[in-house]
Structures are given as C-alpha cells and as structure tokens.
Amino acid sequence: MVAEHASDAIVTAGPFEGKDQLVARTKSYAAFPDPCGTSMCALWCASVRGVVEHVLQLPLQYPGPHHESQPRAAEDLAPTDPTRQLLLIWDAMCDYVSEQLQQAKGVTIKDFGSFIFERGIAVTSPRVPELGHVGREKEVVFPRFLLAESLRQELTRQDTKEDIRRQHISGSVFQTKKMTALNPVPIAAGCYMRQDVVASGLAAIFRAITELVRTNYDLEIDMKFAVIRIVNKRLRCAFSKVIRAAAQSTTDAGPFRDSLPVSKRWRESHLSKSMVEYLGDPSPTxxxxxxxxxxxxxxxxxxxxxSVSxxxxx
Incomplete structure (x- = not known):
C-alpha cells in the first residue's frame, strides 16, 4: 500500500488506484485535527487491507462465502482470490456510497454508522455593502458521520457531545433526514458477484472493525470519499471537498418535478450509474x-x- 503525505492528512491508496489518482484525492480532503498530535501516527494504523486479512485469517469468527474464491456472474471475468475479492467489494461499496452522498442522500451502514448531511442557514455577503444591501440567506449542507451504537461503545474516549445539532424537529435521523440503507444488490451487480457474497463480505469487514477497536487497534479506514481514523479509542472523519460541493449543488438546484404521471413513477427503474460503469460490460467477442x-x-x-494458434x- 502506498502512502502519500499531505499537509493535513495521510491517505492510503486504494487497491485499484494509481499514484496520480491518490495524490489528487489526498489534496481534496479537508484538514482535521490529529488525535495523536502528529500526522505520522497514521503510518502505524491498520488499513483496510489489514482488516481484510484479519477477516480471512479467522473463518470461524467471520463465517461466510467470502472466505472462498467465488465464480463471477460474467463468464468473461475470472474469479479472484479471497483477498482481492473482498478488496473489490470494498472499492465498489465506496463508489456506491459516494454516489449516494453526491446526490445529498444519507447512507446508513449496520454496525458501523451513518453518513448524513446536516442542514443550516448561512448569510451570503451583500453585493454592494456601501449601499446598505443585506445579504441573502442560503441553505448549506455539512457532511457528518454518526456512529452506530455498537461502535460508539468501544470508543471510550470519543467526545460525548452531540454529533449533530438538535433542531426544532424531534426524532431520530431516520425520521428527519433523507436516508437510505446500504444496498448490496447494486454493489453485487457492479462487481459481477453474487449478492450473498457481497453482503457477507461487507458485514464481516464492518464487524471486524468494531472488534479490532475493542482490542485497542488503531485504524485508518480509507473510503475514497472520506478518511476515518480511529486512534487511541477516538474517531475523526475527514470528508472530501468534492462530496460537499456536489451535495451543495444538488441542494441549490431544488426539488425536480416533471410531468411523469404518478401511475408510471413506480415502474421507473433506478440504476446506480457508478455501479453500471464500475467494471464495464464483458466483451461478447x-x-x-x-x-x-x-x-x-x-x-x-x-x-x-x-498446432493451436x-x-x-x-
């Protein structure tokens, strides 16, 4: 795994990324405080590949079909070894969640947490302050990561203050936010794998993260759209600036209404563009x-x- 140093964060390359893509993505992350006081602490954190190897070394603790090389849904694609199989699933999952967040939709992951957007009101600067013009109010969105209860219990040094502001609307984030659960179906379609393999692989990885935190391991989880660093029982999350910009542009555009009748709306298919274009279609030739x-x-x-050519x- 390649690690590139930046002024504000250290980001680990994904299994299918080159050095140029890694450097470009590293520069897009917003600065966040280092819980250890030095950015060099990330070099001692276990990466996603380390979590995958931990899962594969304990088949009795994390059972499932992800421990064996599974055939692909397309005959043109050869099966991969279990390590690359889980890394492929993780990489596709990150692309799928990133696509949902760019559409200003929150995503919740069982036994891990929820990626949501907190909305607020900001006042823009007036065009001509000398003439007494008043700035207009604008709705802004801020990405947030809410811990799942199982992971929160292991982070004993995490700040106890609320992760999001309490607004006048009472209720959980599932009642007040635009949320969707992590769906393994489009991820399996993008990887050309069976749905049960993707579901068991992701469940094992996220459960292993919680158990590694329980045993005092430091982790740096690179999700391509954000870097989650768990050091000394404390979690910090840095989101990519691209996520916030894309979600803000979706919010500024407002609700989209067309003339499609309601009777035909339920027949409309909702495809994930990132998963359709993830590996491309196999070549029939x-x-x-x-x-x-x-x-x-x-x-x-x-x-x-x-004699065969x-x-x-x-």
Whole structure:
C-alpha cells in the first residue's frame, strides 16, 4: 500500500488506484485535527487491507462465502482470490456510497454508522455593502458521520457531545433526514458477484472493525470519499471537498418535478450509474473466442496441441 503525505492528512491508496489518482484525492480532503498530535501516527494504523486479512485469517469468527474464491456472474471475468475479492467489494461499496452522498442522500451502514448531511442557514455577503444591501440567506449542507451504537461503545474516549445539532424537529435521523440503507444488490451487480457474497463480505469487514477497536487497534479506514481514523479509542472523519460541493449543488438546484404521471413513477427503474460503469460490460467477442479455444483444447491430443494458434488470445 502506498502512502502519500499531505499537509493535513495521510491517505492510503486504494487497491485499484494509481499514484496520480491518490495524490489528487489526498489534496481534496479537508484538514482535521490529529488525535495523536502528529500526522505520522497514521503510518502505524491498520488499513483496510489489514482488516481484510484479519477477516480471512479467522473463518470461524467471520463465517461466510467470502472466505472462498467465488465464480463471477460474467463468464468473461475470472474469479479472484479471497483477498482481492473482498478488496473489490470494498472499492465498489465506496463508489456506491459516494454516489449516494453526491446526490445529498444519507447512507446508513449496520454496525458501523451513518453518513448524513446536516442542514443550516448561512448569510451570503451583500453585493454592494456601501449601499446598505443585506445579504441573502442560503441553505448549506455539512457532511457528518454518526456512529452506530455498537461502535460508539468501544470508543471510550470519543467526545460525548452531540454529533449533530438538535433542531426544532424531534426524532431520530431516520425520521428527519433523507436516508437510505446500504444496498448490496447494486454493489453485487457492479462487481459481477453474487449478492450473498457481497453482503457477507461487507458485514464481516464492518464487524471486524468494531472488534479490532475493542482490542485497542488503531485504524485508518480509507473510503475514497472520506478518511476515518480511529486512534487511541477516538474517531475523526475527514470528508472530501468534492462530496460537499456536489451535495451543495444538488441542494441549490431544488426539488425536480416533471410531468411523469404518478401511475408510471413506480415502474421507473433506478440504476446506480457508478455501479453500471464500475467494471464495464464483458466483451461478447472475447467470450466467444475463449469458448472456441476451450473446445479446441478439449478435442486436441497432446501431440497436436502445439498446432493451436494463440496469437489472438486476449
């Protein structure tokens, strides 16, 4: 894993990121205080890959089909080893949650927490202050991460103050915020994997995070749109500036209303663009060529196998 140093944070490269993408994403994170007093503490934190290896080393504690290499939904894609399989699921999950947040929708993850937006009112600067103009009020959104109760109990040094402001509307975040649960179906479609493999893999990773915190491990969880750092039983979260800008633009655009009748609205499909374009569609030509070569090898003895041409092999 490659680590790049920035003035405000240390971000670990994802399993499918190059150095240029890592540097660009590192610069987009907002500054946040380091609980250890020095940014070098992140070098000693366990990354997502370390959590994945911990899960795979304990099959009895984290049972499920994610411990074995599973076949892909597309025949053109070869199965991967369990480590890369879980890293692929994690990478796709981060893209899916990032897409939801850019649409100003909150996402809740069981046994981990909820990514939500807190809304407030800000006063813009007047155009001509000398003429006595008054600035206009504007609705602004702030990304927040609310801990799940199971994880909050392990963070004994976490601040006890409220994570979000108490507004005049009473109730939980599920009643007052625009929330959605983490859905493994589009993630499985984007990875070309079975839904049960994705669901068990994500559940094992998030449960392992809580148990590692319980055993005094320091973690740095890179989710591509945010970096969650747990050091000394205290959690800090730094969101990417792109998330806040995209959510703010969605809020400024206001509600979208079209002329589609209500009777047809329920038939409309809601596809995740990030998952549709995550790995792309398998090539039918490549699949046909692979089947043809497999049939040739099956019908060829060992003496004449050298006559098979592999020049066009993908």
């Amino acid at each position: 490549s699949m046909t060529e692979r089947r043809r070569k497999t049939d040739i090898l099956a019908n060829t003895d060992l003496v004449s196998i050298s 592999y020049s066009s092999r993908p």
